[in-house]
Amino acid sequence: MEIEENVVIEEAPEVETPRVIDRSGEPVIEFENVVKNYYLYKSGRERFKAMFTGNRGVRQHPALGGVSFKIYAGESVGFIGRNGAGKSTILKMITGVSYPTSGDVTVRGKVAALLELTAGFSPEMTGRENITMKGYLLGLTDDDIAEIEDDIINFADLGEYIDQPVLTYSSGMKMRLGFAININIHPDILVVDEALSVGDSRFRKKCRKAIKALIDTGVTVLFVSHSADALKSTCDRAIYLKDGGVEFDGTVDDALERYNADIEEIRRVRREKKEARRQRVLEKRAKKQAKLAAQQAEQSGEVTENDV
Amino acid sequence: MAENTNSEYFYTTKGEEKSGLSIIFREHKGQAKKIFLLSVSHLKKTYSGSLLGPLWAVIKPTFTLFILWFAFAVGLRHSNIVAGYPRFYFMLVGYVPWFYISEAILGGARSIRKNKQYVTKLSFPMSNIMTFTNLSALYIHILLAVLMFIVLCVRGYAPMIYNLQFFYYCPLMFLFFLILTWTTAPMSAFSKDFENLISSIMTGLFWLSGIFWSTYDIENPFIKKLMYLNPINYFINGYRKSFLYGISIFDANYTTETVVFYAEMLLLILMGSHYYKKLRRLIPDVL
Numbered sequence: 031m032e033i034e035e036n037v038v039i040e041e042a043p044e045v046e047t048p049r050v051i052d053r054s055g056e057p058v059i060e061f062e063n064v065v066k067n068y069y070l071y072k073s074g075r076e077r078f079k080a081m082f083t084g085n086r087g088v089r090q091h092p093a094l095g096g097v098s099f100k101i102y103a104g105e106s107v108g109f110i111g112r113n114g115a116g117k118s119t120i121l122k123m124i125t126g127v128s129y130p131t132s133g134d135v136t137v138r139g140k141v142a143a144l145l146e147l148t149a150g151f152s153p154e155m156t157g158r159e160n161i162t163m164k165g166y167l168l169g170l171t172d173d174d175i176a177e178i179e180d181d182i183i184n185f186a187d188l189g190e191y192i193d194q195p196v197l198t199y200s201s202g203m204k205m206r207l208g209f210a211i212n213i214n215i216h217p218d219i220l221v222v223d224e225a226l227s228v229g230d231s232r233f234r235k236k237c238r239k240a241i242k243a244l245i246d247t248g249v250t251v252l253f254v255s256h257s258a259d260a261l262k263s264t265c266d267r268a269i270y271l272k273d274g275g276v277e278f279d280g281t282v283d284d285a286l287e288r289y290n291a292d293i294e295e296i297r298r299v300r301r302e303k304k305e306a307r308r309q310r311v312l313e314k315r316a317k318k319q320a321k322l323a324a325q326q327a328e329q330s331g332e333v334t335e336n337d338v
Numbered sequence: 339m340a341e342n343t344n345s346e347y348f349y350t351t352k353g354e355e356k357s358g359l360s361i362i363f364r365e366h367k368g369q370a371k372k373i374f375l376l377s378v379s380h381l382k383k384t385y386s387g388s389l390l391g392p393l394w395a396v397i398k399p400t401f402t403l404f405i406l407w408f409a410f411a412v413g414l415r416h417s418n419i420v421a422g423y424p425r426f427y428f429m430l431v432g433y434v435p436w437f438y439i440s441e442a443i444l445g446g447a448r449s450i451r452k453n454k455q456y457v458t459k460l461s462f463p464m465s466n467i468m469t470f471t472n473l474s475a476l477y478i479h480i481l482l483a484v485l486m487f488i489v490l491c492v493r494g495y496a497p498m499i500y501n502l503q504f505f506y507y508c509p510l511m512f513l514f515f516l517i518l519t520w521t522t523a524p525m526s527a528f529s530k531d532f533e534n535l536i537s538s539i540m541t542g543l544f545w546l547s548g549i550f551w552s553t554y555d556i557e558n559p560f561i562k563k564l565m566y567l568n569p570i571n572y573f574i575n576g577y578r579k580s581f582l583y584g585i586s587i588f589d590a591n592y593t594t595e596t597v598v599f600y601a602e603m604l605l606l607i608l609m610g611s612h613y614y615k616k617l618r619r620l621i622p623d624v625l
Contacts, residue, residue, distance in 0.1 A: 068623055069620070069623065069624065071624070074529065074530060074531055075531075077528065077529045077530075077531070077624075078529045078531045078532065080528075081525060081528055081529055081532070081617075084616075085620075122622075125460075125461055126349055126461030127457075127458065127459065127460065127461055127622055128622050128623060129351060129619040129622070130351060134350065134351045134352045135349075135350065135351050136349070136350040136351070136352065137347075137348070137349040137350070138347070138348050138349075139347050139348075140347040141347075146459040146460070149455050149456075149459035149460050150455065150456065150459070150460050150462075152376075152379040152382075152383065153383070154379065154382045154383050155379055155382070162375070163375055163376075163379070166371065166372035166375065167372070167456075167460055167462060169347065172371075218347065
């Protein structure tokens with residue numbers, strides 16, 4: 031199997047080959063009418079009370095309002111949307127951190143999330159021990175871990191530090207180790223957030239290359255980005271999220287078009303509002319000045335009267 | 339590679355289990371190694387960075403014990419014999435399980451909040467957090483119990499056949515206070531007030547439980563029976579039966595106490611199962 035992969039990479043280096051996606055089988059990721067509400071507690075007292083009243087009367091913030099989609103093996107899907115549209119909530123559900131309020135999420139495959147790279151490290155353990163630890167946390171077996179340990183160590187390139195406690199690491203080194211583990215676990219699904227920054231520019235380049243290589247092997251990719259170029263070059267499908275719902279699901283170009291149109295619309299509305307506000311302020315100021323002038327005129331009138 | 343989506347890595351929110359108990363069981367299945375590793379890591383974290391390291395695990399309870407002994411055996415000299423034993427040995431046998439119990443109640447309740455990263459950043463079965471936290475406290479307890487045994491041997495109270503009852507009381511104690519955390523840990527994670535509530539009743543619990551007085555010596559028969567309701571006494575007295583008194587677990591005089599204890603444990607299982615299931619999915623959002 032690995033030989034096959036290598037052949038594929040050699041045959042098509044850097045060239046965008048349309049992937050063949052089988053949509054007849056079971057999807058790798060399936061969201062069925064997923065609703066997510068976050069509870070907003072006003073105070074510690076309300077929290078304490080909520081424990082016994084079952085959150086009755088607590089204000090809720092709807093993050094997702096009935097999201098459904100299916101992602102099939104080998105697809106590369108970009109998620110776009112403004113802040114608060116529900117991107118992170120969806121990713122959190124796919125990685126199994128957060129749970130839907132109603133509806134169902136199904137994930138078939140091993141997920142590597144390049145989101146919280148340093149989460150789950152035990153600072154007092156060495157880098158090597160943490161590889162085992164993190165492996166367990168990601169659901170790997172001893173054999174799996176033994177197989178990939180060397181790859182991880184080579185990739186992280188920490189030198190002698192690999193046998194030092196993680197608490198002696200710089201934040202960049204921790205990131206590197208975290209990234210090396212996540213990229214090397216042979217995932218079925220790769221979750222990438224573009225806002226991710228790992229170490230210096232040299233290592234970042236290495237990361238980008240590794241992600242690209244992994245994508246080329248045909249894993250399912252979920253990609254969150256604000257960059258149109260990055261989305262176009264990586265994804266062949268995009269889901270545009272707006273106010274906790276799927277606004278558009280289709281080609282990247284169409285999704286970006288819709289997104290940009292909406293952004294433009296929002297900017298226009300905002301500009302108009304601003305303009306209107308400015309107008310109002312100007313009007314007010316003019317009125318005030320007129321009033322002031324009138325008062326002054328009156329006063330000066332009075333003064334002159336008194337003088338006389 | 340993408341085609342071989344093997345069934346090992348399958349996750350769905352469909353078909354939710356009926357009880358919290360079954361969720362907890364499923365979350366522990368096949369996780370022994372991970373939990374063990376985490377418990378060792380937790381132990382290291384607690385005692386690393388200091389010169390004496392793990393020695394502190396022994397120094398701390400020894401010091402407290404010394405102070406208590408000093409106050410009661412040297413200071414208030416008139417009551418040097420309790421239940422027919424020198425106060426120091428009587429207290430020692432009570433204090434060793436108490437040190438574990440207080441650690442398990444307090445540390446257990448705080449465990450989720452302390453290990454926040456596992457809940458809010460990783461897909462990690464929450465109930466494992468309580469297990470590895472309590473497990474790392476258990477290691478210290480076993481170490482202290484061995485030291486206690488040596489001291490008792492030197493004084494001539496041990497060894498005796500009843501010492502083997504340790505292997506009944508100790509695992510049961512671990513289990514009981516682990517089950518307690520199914521309720522207290524999610525609640526403390528949810529509300530800081532609840533955590534404060536627990537830490538503020540700890541001192542009270544210490545004096546209300548028979549750690550350096552004997553609950554069996556209470557003259558008022560009603561209050562004596564009332565003491566059965568405190569499960570801590572079941573273990574403190576159990577340890578004394580095993581290491582000092584030489585009384586069997588099955589001694590007919592103490593059947594009521596045992597029955598009351600197991601009834602409470604059952605209640606705790608039901609409560610823990612209920613609250614764990616209820617709060618499990620909410621905690622990642624509110625922590």
